[in-house]
Each structure stands twice: as structure tokens, then as C-alpha cells.
Amino acid sequence: MNKTIYSMLIAVILSFSLTSCGDKKADTDSHNAEVKTGTRKEEHQEEAMLSAKQFEALQMKVDTITYRQVSGYVEANGTLEVPPQNEAAITAVIGANVVAIEVIEGDKVNKGQIVAYLSHPNIIKMQTDYLNAYSNSNFLKKGYERQQKLYDAGVGSGANFQKAEAEYQASKAMVNGMAAQLRLLNINATSVRNGNISQRIGLKSPIEGFVQLIAIKTGQYVNPQTELFEIVDTHHVHADLMVFEKDVHKVSKGQKITFNVQSMPDQELTAEIYSVSKTFEENPKAVHVHAEIENKTGNLIPGMYITGRIQVEKLETKALPESAITKDGNRFYVFTVEKENEDWSFKPLEVILGQKDGDWIAVQFPEEIAPNTQFAYNNAYYLIAEMKKGDAEHSH
Structure with missing residues (x-):
């Protein structure tokens, strides 16, 4: 092999080596750039994971969806009153x-x-x-x-x-x-x-x-x-609610009412309608509905402002406890549950809320769910906080 051919071979080898090194460096730089800019992300599923110990400590309740008789309501406001024969003016x-x-x-x-x-x-x-x-x-x-x-x-x-x-x-x-x-x-x-x-x-x-x-x-x-x-005479104090014209046809004697007194917002009282007025008040256009209070307390004084809900119908619907529902932004969520080995996986599922009946709330799902789907019946607020904490840790 003469000197000229040998020199050419050495030049080709060196050129190939430099190109390879350059490509490796470019790959490394590209990877580093992706890491720095955050464009390369690992896919993950939003969920809250609890260990068996956490599950037990939180006393988590898990069950399938429940069908309940949930009442429909007519909302009405009014005051506590007594009949005229139970008030007296001394002159x-x-x-x-x-x-x-x-x-x-x-x-x-x-x-x-x-x-x-x-x-x-x-x-x-x-x-x-x-x-x-x-x-x-x-x-x-x-x-x-x-x-x-x-x-x-x-x-x-x-x-x-x-x-x-x-x-x-x-x-x-x-x-x-x-x-x-x-x-x-x-x-x-x-x-x-x-x-x-x-x-x-x-x-x-x-x-x-x-x-x-x-x-x-x-x-x-x-x-x-x-x-x-x-x-x-406060023994005969009763609830006097005003029902607007659009709802009058739904209201009748014997229906139950749940109401709160403004000065005692945490105490729920119940009453039963015994009289519905047959004439309208003009301002606002509404009728008086009188109801006998079933669980009177000694603090009920005529003139107190009340807000009430008249139970007008019973509907069978899917329902979950209030503790199973949490709000995030303008949306409401519940959590489906799956057991993964010894741990528990909780995944959020958006719901549309309906009527509330005591501690239960009617719910509707945007998509059909399997009948055997398990839901968390409590600690929804904690679960969404745990999920967000997990998301924050993953992003770091």
C-alpha cells in the first residue's frame, strides 16, 4: 500500500469518528434540553393511593351505588307565627x-x-x-x-x-x-x-x-x-311559609316540611302542613302555608325568619352520602375504588348532583357505570387532597 492510499484511509476513519461523536453529543444535548424544558413527560393516571394501614385508619367505607327514595322539594321562606287566639293585647x-x-x-x-x-x-x-x-x-x-x-x-x-x-x-x-x-x-x-x-x-x-x-x-x-x-302563647307556634304561584299546585295538607330558623342554622326542625290558604297575597304573589311543628324547642319565638323545604314527591334514584362527594372548582366528584394487592386505588369520577334528602344526595353520571362499581362512601375531601398531593410530588 503506497503512502498516498494510506493517508486517504486515515482521513476517512477520522472523519467517521468525528461524525459519530457529534451525533452522540447532539443526542445528549437534545435529551438534556428536553429535561430542562419539561417537554418530555411520563404519562400517569390521576388517582389517590392508600395503603391498607391508611385505609383502616381512615375507616373507609366502600360499597356499590345505592338506590333510594329521595324527596322532591318546594323551597319556601316565612316566619314563625301563632294563631290569633293565642295572642293577647292588654289595654x-x-x-x-x-x-x-x-x-x-x-x-x-x-x-x-x-x-x-x-x-x-x-x-x-x-x-x-x-x-x-x-x-x-x-x-x-x-x-x-x-x-x-x-x-x-x-x-x-x-x-x-x-x-x-x-x-x-x-x-x-x-x-x-x-x-x-x-x-x-x-x-x-x-x-x-x-x-x-x-x-x-x-x-x-x-x-x-x-x-x-x-x-x-x-x-x-x-x-x-x-x-x-x-x-x-308559644305552645301553639307554627311555621307560616309563603309558596309562590308556580308551586302552589304541588302543595297539599299532610305534606312534611323540614326548615331552619335563621338564628339557629344548625338545628333542623320538621313540621306537617295542616292548612293551605285559598287566597293569594299580591306582593309577592304567593299563598300562606301553615304547618304544625313536630319537634318544638323552647327557643321558638313568633316573628323568627325561617327557610324551609316542602317534601312534595318521592323519586327512586341513584344516591350517595354527602361525605362521598367533593367539589373541585365548579365540578363535583366521587371516587371509584379498586384494590391493588394490599393497597387501595381511588379514582375521581365526575357526577351531577340532584336533590338532597338528609345526608344523602341524588347523583347522575355522564356515562353509564357498571353495576358492580365500588365507590368510596366517605372522606372524599381527604381523597382529592391526597390525589393532588401525589400530582404535585410527581411533577417535581
Whole structure:
């Protein structure tokens, strides 16, 4: 082999070596660039994995989908009310001054219990006027009886007898009328006839209940028929809900209601409709629905604002416990469950929520699911947090 051929062979070998090295370096640089820019990602499935120990510690509940009778609802707002016969306003039947108040707001009172005392010269004058009228009536009675004897014996004038009778009957009517006025003031007429003149009169509660309002103070002059006290019998407090026109046809007597009082949002109360109004209120256009409360507490006061749901129908539908559902953004998810060796795999599945009935919520799936699909019945919030934590660790 001459020198020229040997030199050419060496040049070809060197050229091939340099090209190979360059290709390897380019492959390495390309790989490094992919790592740096993150364009090369490993595919993975979103899921939360729990070990057998975690599964037991969380007391996970797993089961297939349940079909339940879930109620349809009509939502309605209203207030707590009592029937008119269980509310009372105490007024003064005569102008007088308040000399004593015997109760405070919130006190329980019995029927006939005195809540305040009033005093005024007019009260004393009414009693003395009655006493004078009674004495005059007795005098006229004796004159009438004398004229009657003379008339019956034929020696008395008929005109005199008739005049005496008329005067006596008029006086008797006056005495009875004045006695009735005294009874309105809670003054005993017999006691007055015996010479006992009351300096003050007591205002009595006409019903049993609780003092809701006191509109007076000691020493104040009150006019006749002015409302001084409000008494409410809360034993008969009921739910008064307003149902809009579009839903009226769904509501009827006997249906159940669940509602919350605004001041006690965590306490759910139940009631049963006993009356549906037949006339519309104009603003808003709705009817009153009255319901008897089944689990009353001592804190229910007329006028409290309530929000309720009237159970109007029963539908059989797929349902899961509220603890099986979690929200991520604007979507709701449940978790399907599969056991992988000793571990448990939980994969999110989007659902559409329906009616809520107690702790259960009706659900619909965008796609058909196998009947034997297992679902996590609790700890959905924890599972989605665990899944996101796993995603974050994988991305690093």
C-alpha cells in the first residue's frame, strides 16, 4: 500500500469518528434540553393511593351505588307565627296612671295573673258613683213596693204606682250598668257595697303565655284602649311559609316540611302542613302555608325568619352520602375504588348532583357505570387532597 492510499484511509476513519461523536453529543444535548424544558413527560393516571394501614385508619367505607327514595322539594321562606287566639293585647279601659309593673319581658304568666296596677281619681269616682246609685236604687225600691201595696189594696193611684215602678227599674238598670263597668276594671261590686273603695286596679292577662312586649313605664298616664302589654302563647307556634304561584299546585295538607330558623342554622326542625290558604297575597304573589311543628324547642319565638323545604314527591334514584362527594372548582366528584394487592386505588369520577334528602344526595353520571362499581362512601375531601398531593410530588 503506497503512502498516498494510506493517508486517504486515515482521513476517512477520522472523519467517521468525528461524525459519530457529534451525533452522540447532539443526542445528549437534545435529551438534556428536553429535561430542562419539561417537554418530555411520563404519562400517569390521576388517582389517590392508600395503603391498607391508611385505609383502616381512615375507616373507609366502600360499597356499590345505592338506590333510594329521595324527596322532591318546594323551597319556601316565612316566619314563625301563632294563631290569633293565642295572642293577647292588654289595654286600659279607663285613662289612668301606671303605679306598678309586676312583670318583665319574657316572663311566663298565667291566665288571670295581674301584670300591672293603675290608679286615678276617676277610678275612685266610679266606685263612689256606683255606691250612690246603689243606695238610691234601694230607696226607690222601697217607694215602689209601698206604691204597689197601695195600688193592690185599691187605695193608691195607678199613675203614682207606674211612676215609682219606672224610677225603680231605671235605677236598677243604672246600678247593673255601673257594676259591669267596675267588673271591667276588675273591681268587685259587692266589696264596694260593703264600703271597700279600691285606690288602684289590676290589669290581668287574658291568656296563659309569655310577655312579649311592655309598652309602659311606672308613672306614665295611659289612655283608654292603648295597648300596654302583648302576651303570646308559644305552645301553639307554627311555621307560616309563603309558596309562590308556580308551586302552589304541588302543595297539599299532610305534606312534611323540614326548615331552619335563621338564628339557629344548625338545628333542623320538621313540621306537617295542616292548612293551605285559598287566597293569594299580591306582593309577592304567593299563598300562606301553615304547618304544625313536630319537634318544638323552647327557643321558638313568633316573628323568627325561617327557610324551609316542602317534601312534595318521592323519586327512586341513584344516591350517595354527602361525605362521598367533593367539589373541585365548579365540578363535583366521587371516587371509584379498586384494590391493588394490599393497597387501595381511588379514582375521581365526575357526577351531577340532584336533590338532597338528609345526608344523602341524588347523583347522575355522564356515562353509564357498571353495576358492580365500588365507590368510596366517605372522606372524599381527604381523597382529592391526597390525589393532588401525589400530582404535585410527581411533577417535581
